[in-house]
Amino acid sequence: MGDSPSVSFSVSPGGRLRGTVRVPGDKSISHRAVMLGAIADGDTEISGFLEGEDTLATLAAFRAMGVGAEGPSGAGLVIHGVGRDGLSAPGGPLYLGNSGTSMRLLAGLMVGQAFGVELTGDASLSGRPMRRVTDPLTGMGAVIQASPDGTPPLRIQGGAGLRGIRYAMPVASAQVKSCLLLAGLFAEGRTCVTESAPTRDHTERMLQGFGYPVSRQSGQVCVQGGGRLTGMCIDVPADISSAAFFMVGAAIADGSDVLLEHVGVNPTRTGVIEILRLMGADLRVLNERAVGGEPVADLRIRSSSLRGVRIPEDLVPLAIDEFPAVFVAAACAEGDTVLTGAGELRVKESDRIQVMADGLQSLGADARATPDGMLIRGGGLRGGRIDSHGDHRVAMAFAMAALCAADTVEIQDCANVDTSFPGFASLAREAGLGIRVQPESHG
Numbered sequence: 001m002g003d004s005p006s007v008s009f010s011v012s013p014g015g016r017l018r019g020t021v022r023v024p025g026d027k028s029i030s031h032r033a034v035m036l037g038a039i040a041d042g043d044t045e046i047s048g049f050l051e052g053e054d055t056l057a058t059l060a061a062f063r064a065m066g067v068g069a070e071g072p073s074g075a076g077l078v079i080h081g082v083g084r085d086g087l088s089a090p091g092g093p094l095y096l097g098n099s100g101t102s103m104r105l106l107a108g109l110m111v112g113q114a115f116g117v118e119l120t121g122d123a124s125l126s127g128r129p130m131r132r133v134t135d136p137l138t139g140m141g142a143v144i145q146a147s148p149d150g151t152p153p154l155r156i157q158g159g160a161g162l163r164g165i166r167y168a169m170p171v172a173s174a175q176v177k178s179c180l181l182l183a184g185l186f187a188e189g190r191t192c193v194t195e196s197a198p199t200r201d202h203t204e205r206m207l208q209g210f211g212y213p214v215s216r217q218s219g220q221v222c223v224q225g226g227g228r229l230t231g232m233c234i235d236v237p238a239d240i241s242s243a244a245f246f247m248v249g250a251a252i253a254d255g256s257d258v259l260l261e262h263v264g265v266n267p268t269r270t271g272v273i274e275i276l277r278l279m280g281a282d283l284r285v286l287n288e289r290a291v292g293g294e295p296v297a298d299l300r301i302r303s304s305s306l307r308g309v310r311i312p313e314d315l316v317p318l319a320i321d322e323f324p325a326v327f328v329a330a331a332c333a334e335g336d337t338v339l340t341g342a343g344e345l346r347v348k349e350s351d352r353i354q355v356m357a358d359g360l361q362s363l364g365a366d367a368r369a370t371p372d373g374m375l376i377r378g379g380g381l382r383g384g385r386i387d388s389h390g391d392h393r394v395a396m397a398f399a400m401a402a403l404c405a406a407d408t409v410e411i412q413d414c415a416n417v418d419t420s421f422p423g424f425a426s427l428a429r430e431a432g433l434g435i436r437v438q439p440e441s442h443g
């Protein structure tokens with residue numbers, strides 16, 4: 001988070017990735033497991049929990065609202081649910097660090113409480129758009145205020161009576177959808193959210209796992225307010241968004257062969273597999289199985305020569321967090337890659353279109369930012385220095401870029417890698433990446 005000591009990565013060029021890798025637990029599922037576990041009746045036992053700064057921020061928020069929890073320890077966590085009306089007023093603002101998911105989902109949950117609360121975050125989160133949640137929540141009767149430009153902090157007044165809403169989302173966002181469904185649990189009547197394109201559906205699946213009825217039909221999901229949740233056991237699969245760095249690393253580095261174990265392959269998240277396959281990646285999905293309502297598989301990826309592609313726009317929401325890694329694959333491929341319809345990337349932890357285009361250019365690539373995407377002419381990379389702008393996924397993507405670079409890649413401002421992927425550098429080093437972590441010299 002903002003106050004972590006700064007570190008940079010220095011990654012030697014070349015090398016290859018090999019072996020069996022299990023990346024940490026899914027961030028989206030870990031957040032939701034804590035949130036739903038907290039308002040359920042009885043205990044929720046979570047295994048595979050992501051001990052990243054983002055999910056720990058969510059856990060700390062619920063502890064501040066009186067929720068007992070044991071752990072996390074060895075990725076195990078038990079949440080002692082307080083029931084739907086059992087949360088208590090925290091002693092001060094809830095600080096959510098870098099985590100947009102914590103802020104947007106909690107906003108939905110908090111507007112239904114009897115007490116008021118303030119949600120704050122670090123510099124990156126404090127610049128991210130919140131009207132996408134405050135507008136529809138206000139439409140449900142919530143009293144919620146952002147800063148004048150629609151960014152955090154969010155100030156929520158308790159005790160507002162909520163009514164259900166029918167809402168067609170102007171942007172395809174799982175965070176907005178989940179926020180409204182969570183508010184809908186506390187609203188009178190029915191809340192229905194329509195999405196123009198499928199987005200990750202972990203909230204819907206997990207609500208059903210907690211015994212809460214959810215009705216789903218093409219592009220629309222509805223909940224009826226007033227029900228209760230029952231604690232459950234949740235096995236969190238490895239995060240496909242973290243696995244994506246190893247997929248790309250193995251695809252671009254000659255002689256690579258990596259098996260990624262127990263990865264969540266929910267069809268609303270597998271856009272990266274489809275895009276890499278379109279580019280010619282040798283990627284196999286093995287041992288597909290269902291684990292606690294979520295599909296899981298092992299992924300084997302071996303190096304192959306990649307070609308540039310025009311990325312189908314319908315894959316954008318299904319790969320929304322994986323574009324930093326995909327851009328690196330495109331720069332190492334032969335031919336042009338064109339991405340359109342991805343303007344949302346400009347409002348993630350950083351402006352991922354600009355920051356990635358700038359970084360790729362620093363490594364000698366022909367990459368041009370467009371308002372809603374990027375044009376990348378493949379052909380390999382030289383070495384250079386990158387500013388990750390504190391964006392975890394930008395930092396990890398450029399670390400993997402060294403595998404197809406001619407010289408060392410130095411990446412600055414990498415402390416936030418711990419928000420989603422604690423242990424990234426050691427796991428990547430074990431697999432063969434020549435990565436060193438060093439304290440940032442200019443503090």
Ligand code: S3P
Nearest residue numbers: 028101172173174175176320321
């Ligand atoms: C998330 C949804 C996505 C994603 C984010 C996590 C979630 O955001 O980028 O990292 O857990 O619901 P949007 O739904 O706003 O695109």
